[in-house]
Structure formats: structure tokens, C-alpha cells
Amino acid sequence: MIDIKGVSKSFDGQAVINHFDLTIERGEIHVLLGASGSGKTTLLRMIGGLTEPDTGEISLQGSNINLLEARERTTHMAYITQEGGLFPHLCAEDNILLPAKVRGLDKLQIQKKLSKLAMMVDLDLSFLEKFPHELSGGQRQRVSLMRGLILDPEIVLLDEPLSALDPIVRASLQRELRSIFKELDKTVVMVTHDIQEAAFLGDRITLLNEGRVVQTSSFKELYHNPLDPFVHEFLRAQIPMEISL
Amino acid sequence: MKFLISSLIIILCSSSFAQEKVVKVGSKVFTEGYILAELVSQIIEDTGEARVERKFGLGGSGIIFNALKEDEIDIYPAYTGTIREAILNDTLIVDENELRKILLKKYDMLMSSSLGFNNTYALALNEAGAKKYKIKNLSDLKEFSDLKTVFTHEFIRRGDGLKALERHYGFTFKHPTAMEHALAFEALKNGKVDLMEVYSTDAKIKRYNLFLLDDDKNFFSQYLATLLSKKNFPERFPKSWAALEEKLFGKINEKMMIELNSLVELQGYSFHQAAAVFLGKESLQNQGIPLKKILRLTGEHIKLVFVALFFSILFGVPLGILATKSRLLAQFSLIGTGLLQTIPSLALLCFLIPVFGIGTQPAYMALFLYGLLPIVRNTYTGISQIDPALDESADLMGLTKREKLRLIQLPLASVNIMAGIKTSAIINVGTATLAAFIGAGGLGSLIVTGLSLNNNSIILTGAIPAALLASFLHILFEGIDRVIIPKGINR
Numbered sequence A: 001m002i003d004i005k006g007v008s009k010s011f012d013g014q015a016v017i018n019h020f021d022l023t024i025e026r027g028e029i030h031v032l033l034g035a036s037g038s039g040k041t042t043l044l045r046m047i048g049g050l051t052e053p054d055t056g057e058i059s060l061q062g063s064n065i066n067l068l069e070a071r072e073r074t075t076h077m078a079y080i081t082q083e084g085g086l087f088p089h090l091c092a093e094d095n096i097l098l099p100a101k102v103r104g105l106d107k108l109q110i111q112k113k114l115s116k117l118a119m120m121v122d123l124d125l126s127f128l129e130k131f132p133h134e135l136s137g138g139q140r141q142r143v144s145l146m147r148g149l150i151l152d153p154e155i156v157l158l159d160e161p162l163s164a165l166d167p168i169v170r171a172s173l174q175r176e177l178r179s180i181f182k183e184l185d186k187t188v189v190m191v192t193h194d195i196q197e198a199a200f201l202g203d204r205i206t207l208l209n210e211g212r213v214v215q216t217s218s219f220k221e222l223y224h225n226p227l228d229p230f231v232h233e234f235l236r237a238q239i240p241m242e243i244s245l
Numbered sequence B: 001m002k003f004l005i006s007s008l009i010i011i012l013c014s015s016s017f018a019q020e021k022v023v024k025v026g027s028k029v030f031t032e033g034y035i036l037a038e039l040v041s042q043i044i045e046d047t048g049e050a051r052v053e054r055k056f057g058l059g060g061s062g063i064i065f066n067a068l069k070e071d072e073i074d075i076y077p078a079y080t081g082t083i084r085e086a087i088l089n090d091t092l093i094v095d096e097n098e099l100r101k102i103l104l105k106k107y108d109m110l111m112s113s114s115l116g117f118n119n120t121y122a123l124a125l126n127e128a129g130a131k132k133y134k135i136k137n138l139s140d141l142k143e144f145s146d147l148k149t150v151f152t153h154e155f156i157r158r159g160d161g162l163k164a165l166e167r168h169y170g171f172t173f174k175h176p177t178a179m180e181h182a183l184a185f186e187a188l189k190n191g192k193v194d195l196m197e198v199y200s201t202d203a204k205i206k207r208y209n210l211f212l213l214d215d216d217k218n219f220f221s222q223y224l225a226t227l228l229s230k231k232n233f234p235e236r237f238p239k240s241w242a243a244l245e246e247k248l249f250g251k252i253n254e255k256m257m258i259e260l261n262s263l264v265e266l267q268g269y270s271f272h273q274a275a276a277v278f279l280g281k282e283s284l285q286n287q288g289i290p291l292k293k294i295l296r297l298t299g300e301h302i303k304l305v306f307v308a309l310f311f312s313i314l315f316g317v318p319l320g321i322l323a324t325k326s327r328l329l330a331q332f333s334l335i336g337t338g339l340l341q342t343i344p345s346l347a348l349l350c351f352l353i354p355v356f357g358i359g360t361q362p363a364y365m366a367l368f369l370y371g372l373l374p375i376v377r378n379t380y381t382g383i384s385q386i387d388p389a390l391d392e393s394a395d396l397m398g399l400t401k402r403e404k405l406r407l408i409q410l411p412l413a414s415v416n417i418m419a420g421i422k423t424s425a426i427i428n429v430g431t432a433t434l435a436a437f438i439g440a441g442g443l444g445s446l447i448v449t450g451l452s453l454n455n456n457s458i459i460l461t462g463a464i465p466a467a468l469l470a471s472f473l474h475i476l477f478e479g480i481d482r483v484i485i486p487k488g489i490n491r
Helices: A040-045 A072-075 A094-101 A107-120 A125-129 A137-149 A167-184 A195-203 A217-225 A227-243 B001-015 B030-049 B059-071 B081-089 B094-108 B128-132 B136-144 B153-157 B161-170 B183-191 B202-207 B239-248 B254-265 B270-279 B291-323 B328-342 B344-358 B360-384 B388-396 B401-438 B445-451 B454-484
Strands: A004-011 A015-022 A030-035 A055-060 A077-079 A154-157 A187-194 A204-209 A212-217 B020-030 B051-058 B075-079 B109-112 B121-125 B147-153 B175-178 B195-200 B225-230
Touching: A004 A040, A004 B020, A015 A212, A030 A040, A030 A167, A030 A195, A030 B254, A040 A154, A040 A187, A040 A227, A055 A227, A072 A077, A072 B388, A077 A137, A077 B254, A094 A107, A094 A125, A094 A137, A094 B401, A107 A125, A107 A137, A137 B020, A167 B109, A187 A195, A195 A227, A204 A217, A204 A227, A212 A217, A217 A227, A217 B225, A217 B401, A227 B094, B001 B121, B020 B239, B020 B254, B030 B075, B030 B225, B030 B239, B030 B254, B030 B270, B051 B059, B051 B445, B059 B075, B059 B081, B059 B121, B059 B128, B059 B225, B059 B344, B075 B081, B075 B401, B081 B094, B094 B109, B136 B161, B147 B183, B183 B195, B202 B254, B291 B328, B291 B401, B291 B445, B328 B360, B344 B401, B360 B401, B388 B401, B401 B454, B445 B454
Parallel strands: A030 A187, A030 A204, A077 A154, A154 A187, B020 B051, B020 B075, B147 B175, B147 B195
Antiparallel strands: A004 A015, A004 A055, A204 A212, B075 B225, B109 B225, B121 B195
16 A cells, blocks of 8 residues: 655754665554654655655555645545644634535535544534634544545544543543544554554554664564564563553 | 725725816915915806816925926916026026016916015014114125024025025025924024024014015015916916906005915914905904815825725735745845835825826825835735644645635734734824825825914814824724634634
């Protein structure tokens, strides 16, 4: 589905992604896991077409992402940021419908889709007429998830979508996300630094360090058969801390 | 926005386009000029031959002469000396008849016969000075060359002005200062200066009890009051011309002119009333400025402000958007509009006269130019201050540049843009008062009149409605803000 071949990227002479190879399969939830500075967000931005690789190529079903028209690319691929990127001057509903409106999609069908999505992300319809500043963090992320799904894209990219939320909301959204993506059969690439989140959501996990792949596998594999001492180190560093909380 | 545009269209359409004969009467910015122009206007109106458009208060001899040349006005009171010195620049012209011939041949203009008085320059001492120095004649000044003297800019510059006077009498003033005429009278009255130049029919001679020095060596030339028009004026308006001949030519002597001047300057008569008194239409009593006139001028003022504002928005917002496209464009448009702001309003108005003539057009242009900066700057700031994450979010929706501008950037920048428009409108209310100097009307014409009469209450009749208008605009724009600025970001 998504092929990343020999991709490198540096900023100001500093290599952020280094000869990166990865294939993401259709229908899987793939988590890019790593500490801050590991290059995981840069990689996601390159998949989303927001940043162009210096060398190498990222292709979507065989065609180079950077050669796709922006409108075409964004129709097949949704990108949801950490803060959600909701427009403050539009109410929740207008935010969600914006991508559909500019594409001139049928209003009736879109309305149907809107109520279906609201049910799916567990958002009360009365919140649709509220403006972003009137919503809680969790509601805002639900709205931006709905906006991401309104065009029914094959691929959903998520950049730490839950990291700004409090633990309780976060846990419930994690469960919802997994069931929504499985139900809709989406290919998902998600960036996080949180091992629990990665373990819970990811079919496969790619652990990154200094712009390189350390290991790509299921969480079980990662835990029981680390290919590199760094894997062990990274897992140990987080798990005891979470428990001590 | 829709409301703004439709109200502008209503304002624009309300000017009438009816076909009728119109005489445009001009005057310069001083009491006597206003009174004579008002006399001409009323005499023409009384014949019923044509409607009179009063283009009063035009600044400077050059401006008003050019206005006649370009048919911006049809007729105005002019003095033979001024035409000879300040316009034709030819001191060799010996008399009135030669002047008349040159005007006809060179400019196709008709100079009427004298209205009956000579308003020439004279030098005046204040009461105390006259007692102290005991000077009677100009030639006596030789011994008093260190007197503190003030003259108008025009008198200092013109061919038959200060320099020629000094040469003719053989002395040089040691401390000549240039000052606006009305202020010079105040300075003379308060004893800050000893001597100034005055016009021989000036009401202030009577008011301040000034002592006129005798021109014993016949230096000052004649300044006969006449009417200047195009050659064909008597053919275009035969009844009016006949009435002017009958009621005005040779009918006003110096004493009567001083009397009319002091009716206005000392007794608070309007120009209209003073002229009516002369024509025997009104008895001697003071009435003040009618509300109807204030309302009409306020209407003119609003039209000036809004038409200019409309164009400032039309050009300012796109210019501000353009500025966000590159640093170079940003610097270019911000510095450009900023520079315009540094040109003093009156100077800008004067620069625009050769291109647009006098009246409302150069005023619209000047107000338009002044209105640009706040709108351009605020549009630029508003758009460039948008959170880059939101900008990226728009790209992630696959919005085209146009869609992004229309649906995201402009609404998000609307608070700033509206603030710029509001600033522009309120600045324009103030600047528009200066437009009266070039005959654009509006509340400024009351202020100009008040200034030339040294009459604070007339100044206030113009200044107070202007201040009220500015406050009203502030409230109006608060209301428009509520409609235009999206709810999600409105405070």
C-alpha cells in the first residue's frame, strides 16, 4: 500500500531520516514509535506529502506521492495533527464538512455520513454547532477525526493525536480509534512516543532511533525478541515509569 | 460587507443628474472674496436664469485662476493687481484696459469693469506703535528698519511685494516674519509685532484700530475689484450678466466694502446675509447658521468619507493580500503606502489639483490614498499572523489557494481587516475637513470659513458634527464587525 524506499531527509545539514525503507500493508494499523527527535514525525509528514524527501521515494499503490495533485492526495489520505487543526471561525459541523464542500459532494449523502460518523466517534449531535473554543480537548479530537474521515480516505495518518488529552479521555479514545479503524478497514499510520498506546493500537510497530529503523514487528515480537539492545532499553525506560504512576 | 456596498451605492446614486443651466461661482479663502462671490451668486439666482453652484474657499490665486481656465468654475471675483502680479507675472502692464486685452487674447477671458473699489495693500501699525513712533508716511520707515514686522507668504514672494516696496522706498526691514494673515492680526493686536501688511478694505482695520501709513511715493498699484469669467459668459447667461452690470459694477466703494466686511467679521453675519443686506433683501439682524446647511454639509462629508473608503477597501485589501506573497512585495506596498501618509494632507491635495482639478475629485483621491495604509497594513498583519498550523491544516484539506484565501485566511484575518477599515474611516472624517480648502465642501467648509473670520463658533459648528460623525462611525463599525467577523473568533 505505502512503500518507503531509501528515503533520507536532513534539515540544516542534520540528517533526520537516514536511508529509510518500510512497507505498510493495506488495512494495518502501523505505529511509528520513538523518542522525540527520532524522526518519526518527519517521516509521517513525508508520507502525507507535507515535506519532500531529499532522496528516495514514497509511493502510494505504486505512484509517487510527491507527484500527486494536492487535491487528489488529500482525498485518499487524511492527516490528523496533535492539536487537531480545527479552524476557530467555523463551527464543528462546518469544520467537518469543509473538505466535502470544496469538492462539491452531494449534500444529502454528506449529511448522512456526518450523523453516522458522529455516532461512531461517540459525539453528541448538539456539539456540532459549537465552535472549537467551546469544545473540550477530547471533543475537539473527535471532531477532527470526523473531518479526517468525511471523504472516506483509504489511509489515515495520525500525529500523536491523543497526547494532549488527559489519561481517562485518552484511554477511551484509544479503544474507539481501534474499533473505528478496524470497522472501516482503514490503513493507518500513527506516530506516538507512548509504548502502551503503541502496544494497544498497533498491528505492527516500527521503532525509530536517530532516523533509522531499529525494528519493525508486532509488540510481542518487540518485547520478547528485540533485535537490538536499543529496543530493550527503550521499552524498559517507559514501562516501569508508567507503572510507578 | 453587502450592507456596506449597498449603502455606498445609495449614497452615490443620490447625487442628482438633472439637466439645468448651472453657474459655478468661485471664491478665494478670505472674507471679501466670499462676500463678493455670494453677491454674484445671489444676483444670478435672483434672475432665475440658472442654478448657482458655490465653489467657495479655493486656496491661492493660481488655483482659482486655473480652475476658471479649466472650466471648473465660471466666474469669480478677482483683483486687477493680483491678476497682473500673481498670475500674468507682468509688472509692465500699465492699466486696466491693457490687462483686459491680454486676458482676452491669451486666455479667452473676460474681465468686467471695476466693482467700484480699490483694495490695495497698505502697511499698518497698531495703536500703541502709531503713538510711540509717530510715523505718518511709508518714507518715514527708513529710520525704523528694526521694527518687528510680519507679512503673508504671498506678499513676501510676489513681484510687487516686500522686495519691490523696500527698493522703492530705499530701506530694508531687519526682522520680517512670514505668517498667516488672521494670525498676524492677533500678533499685531497683542503687540507681539509692530507692523504688518493689510488690505485697505479690511474690516480688521476698524476692529483693531490700526493706523495705515500713507503711500507717499505711490508704490502700491491698483487692486480694482472685478469679476473674471470666460469670454462667452454674457452670451451663455445674458440675464445674469445684465443683472450683474446693473447691481454690482461700479456700485461698491471702499467704505461700503469695509462695512460689508465688518458685518461678517465683527457682527457675526453670514456671507449670505451680508450679501442679502447689500442687495436690500434682508434687514440688519443676525441669524446664525441654519441647521439645513449643517445637515447638507454633513451629507457631503459622509459621501466624501464613504466613497473614498470604498475605494480604499477595494484596493487596500488586495494589496495587503499581495504583500503576504513575498517579502519584497510586502516592503514595497507597506513603505509605499506609508510614504503617502507622510505627505501633509494639504500638500497632497495641492499636488492632486493639476491632475484632477478642484472640487471633490482630488479630495476623493487624497482620502483614498490616506485610507490605504491602515487597510493594507492590517490585511497584511492579519493574514501573516495566522497560526502556521491552521495554514497547514487548510493544505491538508486539499484546499486550493483561492479557497484557502476565501474560506480560511480572510475570515481569520477579518478582525484585523475590519480594524484597519475602521481606522481608515475615522481618519478620513478628520482629513475630509481639509478638503474644503480645494472646494470639496463638507463640514470643513464651516471650519475654513470660521478660520478666515476668526470666529470660533463657526469653527465649532463644523468641528462638532465632524467629531460626532467620527463617534457615530465607530459605533456603526462595531455593528458591522458583529455581522462580518465570524462568531468563533469575535471576542
